[in-house]
Amino acid sequence: MSIAENLEQIKNTLPETVSLVAVSKTKSVAEIMQAYEAGHKVFGENKIQEMTSKWEVMPKDIEWHMIGHVQTNKVKYMAEFVSLIHAVDSMKLIKEINKQASKYNRTIDCLLQIKIAEEESKFGMTEEDALALLSSEEIKALENVKIVGLMGMATFTNDESQLAREFNRLKEFYDKHSEAQKFTTLSMGMSGDYMLAITYGSNMIRVGSSIFGARNYS
Ligand SMILES: *Cc1c(COP(=O)(O)O)cnc(C)c1O
Secondary structure, eight states: OOHHHHHHHHHHHSOTTOEEEEEOTTOOHHHHHHHHHTTOOEEEESOHHHHHHHHHHSOTTOEEEEOSOOOGGGHHHHTTTOOEEEEEOOHHHHHHHHHHHHHTTOOEEEEEEEOOOSSOOSSOBOHHHHHHHHTOHHHHTOSSEEEEEEEEOOOSOSOHHHHHHHHHHHHHHHHHHHHHHTOOEEEOOOTTTHHHHHHTTOSEEEEOHHHHOOOOOO
C-alpha cells in the first residue's frame, strides 16, 4: 500500500481524541511529501539536524515534533520552529529550551518523558523526579517553556500484559496530576502497540513504520 493509503487506514481506526504524529525519521522529503499531500501535517523526528534540514525545505505549515533524546547544546537549532518536544527529562534541558525559545519570543510545549519500561532504560525520569521538577519554584519562573503532558516508551516486546501494565501505570500517573498540572497530552504508542496504548488512555501516538514502511539505517 502507498503512504497515503497507510495513513488513511490508520486514521480511520483512531478515535477523534487521539492525534497522530507521523514519525518520518530516516525518510526522504519526497516520502514525507506524500503524507503531506494526503493532508497530514504533523511529523516526528528523533535527530535535531535531520529535522532542521527537512524543516528548511518543506512547507511551513508542518508541525515538527522532536521525539528523540535531546542534547542540550542542540536545542538552539530547533528553537525557532519545533512545536512539541516529547522527551524532556531534566531541569537543565528545560532551562536551555526556555532560554532558546525566548530568543524567538516563543513558548515551546514540552512533554516529560517518564520511565515506564520494566526493563532498564537509559532515558526518562522516575515519577518522583518528575513530580519534584513539576512542583519546583524554578520551573514556575520559566516563561518560554510549558510542560503540557507526559510521554512514555514501553518495552519492546510482544507481551501484551507487560505492555498493558506499563501503559496503565503511566496513565494513572497522568490522571493523578493532569488537573493540577493542566496536562493536555499523553504521548504513548508506536506502530506495534498504539491500539493498546489508546485503550490505556493515550491521546497522542507516534507511528512510523506502519505509515512509511520499515526503516533502512544502512
Ligand atoms: C522511531 C520512534 C517511533 C516510531 O516507531 P515505529 O515503530 O516505526 O512506529 C515512536 N517513538 C519514538 C520515540 C521513536 O524513536
